[in-house]
Amino acid sequence: MQIREAAADDWPRIWSFWHRIVAAGETYTWDPDTSEDAARALWMNPAKSVHVVEDDAGVVVASAYVTPNYGGPAARIANAGFMVDPGHAGRGIGRALAEHLLVVAKAEGYRGMVFNAVVETNPAVHLWTSLGFTILGTVPEAFDHPRHGRVGLHIMYRAL
Numbered sequence: 001m002q003i004r005e006a007a008a009d010d011w012p013r014i015w016s017f018w019h020r021i022v023a024a025g026e027t028y029t030w031d032p033d034t035s036e037d038a039a040r041a042l043w044m045n046p047a048k049s050v051h052v053v054e055d056d057a058g059v060v061v062a063s064a065y066v067t068p069n070y071g072g073p074a075a076r077i078a079n080a081g082f083m084v085d086p087g088h089a090g091r092g093i094g095r096a097l098a099e100h101l102l103v104v105a106k107a108e109g110y111r112g113m114v115f116n117a118v119v120e121t122n123p124a125v126h127l128w129t130s131l132g133f134t135i136l137g138t139v140p141e142a143f144d145h146p147r148h149g150r151v152g153l154h155i156m157y158r159a160l
Helices: 008-024 036-043 093-107 124-130
Strands: 002-005 049-054 060-068 077-084 112-119 134-145 149-159
Touching (some): 002 093, 008 060, 077 093, 093 124, 112 134, 124 149
């Protein structure tokens, strides 16, 4: 497994799992009908530090980005987005990518990382807490989950 900065030509390989994850409507607050062009602009924005994970065969199996969550005097607090191809889940890829991006964020001068809207039923909540993130609060019944109905959105934070 190799983790590296993403290149523009990685987008089609990221899109192959990005659209399936978002369309499922279970873990992201983005519109499940997001077009490929809109998704590319959202994920591959030049203001973001985007990374990918390649398996031993060179297949992109995950991607993540880090970007400022706020502007101005609060710009040293990062935000991030993570996606692992569902066909490769449960192999430690998400953890390896998260640990990598926490190091990248700190090296880029961020003092902390915040997630603004983690769906409380998302299995990644366990990953984030195991990596030292705390739940600062939960917006109750803020997310219409296709299987669980209305569930909360956690706001999570970790100092770097």
